[in-house]
Amino acid sequence: MSKENQPGTPVTLTFEQLKELLAAAQAKPNVLEQKAIDAELEKERKRDLARVQLAKIEAEAMQRKKDGCSHLRLPMSAGKLGGHAAQKGTPGAEWTTGGQAHSTELATLICTRCSATWQFKPTSAEYQAIEQSGMMGWRPPDESRIVRESVA
Ligand SMILES: [Zn+2]
Numbered sequence: 001m002s003k004e005n006q007p008g009t010p011v012t013l014t015f016e017q018l019k020e021l022l023a024a025a026q027a028k029p030n031v032l033e034q035k036a037i038d039a040e041l042e043k044e045r046k047r048d049l050a051r052v053q054l055a056k057i058e059a060e061a062m063q064r065k066k067d068g069c070s071h072l073r074l075p076m077s078a079g080k081l082g083g084h085a086a087q088k089g090t091p092g093a094e095w096t097t098g099g100q101a102h103s104t105e106l107a108t109l110i111c112t113r114c115s116a117t118w119q120f121k122p123t124s125a126e127y128q129a130i131e132q133s134g135m136m137g138w139r140p141p142d143e144s145r146i147v148r149e150s151v152a
Contacts, residue, residue, distance in 0.1 A: 065114055066151045069113055069116065070087055071095055071097060071114070071140060072086040072093040072095060075094050095111075095139055095140070096137075097110060097112065097136070097139075098135055098137075100130065100135060104124070106119060106121060106122075106147065107122045109138050115151070116149065117148075117151075118140050119147045120146050120147055
């Protein structure tokens with residue numbers, strides 16, 4: 001340790017040096033305060049990150065569930081496999097859907113297997129058909145007609 005670094009050694013500063021030193025000390029936040037601020041900011045950042053990640057995970061899970069269900073089943077005429085899930089495009093497959101019209105403006109179709117729902121405005125012909133025989137086995141509406149959709 002050099003002599004000038006030893007404790008108790010007097011220091012000589014010019015007025016300008018003292019002014020600079022004081023200005024520098026004032027400009028810097030208290031180290032403990034800064035640590036607390038940094039810790040809070042980090043906590044907030046992690047909370048936001050967790051929120052974003054959670055929302056992303058939920059959205060992905062919803063999409064997977066929706067993608068994982070064809071909303072189709074093999075017809076009873078398929079024999080032993082009748083009623084089992086069918087892949088999209090399977091000839092003779094039936095939609096596993098049901099639903100109702102709430103008004104002439106809004107109908108809800110739901111997949112009875114995965115609970116995905118599609119809400120849309122029925123045409124007057126569709127509305128009459130729903131009134132007469134319900135929506136069992138209806139094909140989900142075209143994307144462009146969907147007012148709202150959800151995956152349970
Ligand atoms: Zn489904």
